[in-house]
Amino acid sequence: MIFLSNPLADPVDWSSNARDRLLALGYQVTTFEHRPTGLDWRSVVKCVSEFILRRGEPVALVGWSQGAAIAQEAALAVEGRVTCAALLATDGRQNEVDKTLQQCWDLLADGSDDLDCLRFAMGLLTAFPPTRLADDEFVRNMRTVQRQWAGRPDREARRRSAAFISTYQDRLPDLAGLRNPCLVVGFELDTDALVARAREGAA
Secondary structure, three states, X not given: OEEEEOOOOOXXXXXXXXXXXXXXXXXXXXXXXXXXXXXXXXXXXXXXXXXXXXXXXXXXXXXXXXXXXXXXXXXXXXXXXXXXXXXXXXXXXXXXXXXXXXXXXXXXXXXXXXXXXXXXHHHHHHHOOHHHHOOHHHHHHHHHOHHHHHOOOOHHHHHHHHHHHHHOOOOHHHHOOOOOOEEEEOOOOOXXXXXXXXXXXXX
């Protein structure tokens, strides 16, 4: 079992509950953060595919967001070595809202510390739906953990993530050739845009 995610979302952290249960059942589990020599999506998938091919047995993949996009592409690239994939909030293209948000994040990533309030606002608006943002207790709690949750991103991790996104365009037609059993999940409490992209990926 391999867990994959965006370089800005530590797979060790977000997969901990599921990983512990799988280990208790006797499964071998790997968390994978892509660090390819090239930064385009094909370099990322090549890196993950080579890792999969070095395993003795076929693997199951669990990917979240960008990690789900990597998982679906790896399943295409090494057909027969991926038994199944769980794709959480996956996508197969970058829509116009994504492009706009990416431009904002690029500016905020290199800005000064006094832009942390804008980073926090962008983090909220791109991670949660309006119903969650209307919950004052929830937002108040998020404000208390702002520094670790929505501060300045790691420059190198941000660069790897942004390069993947900018090169990963219009892959939906190719994903139609995916034959591995896949569970595609869009979260009720995720942003509307991510749910829409997960639906596109599932279709």
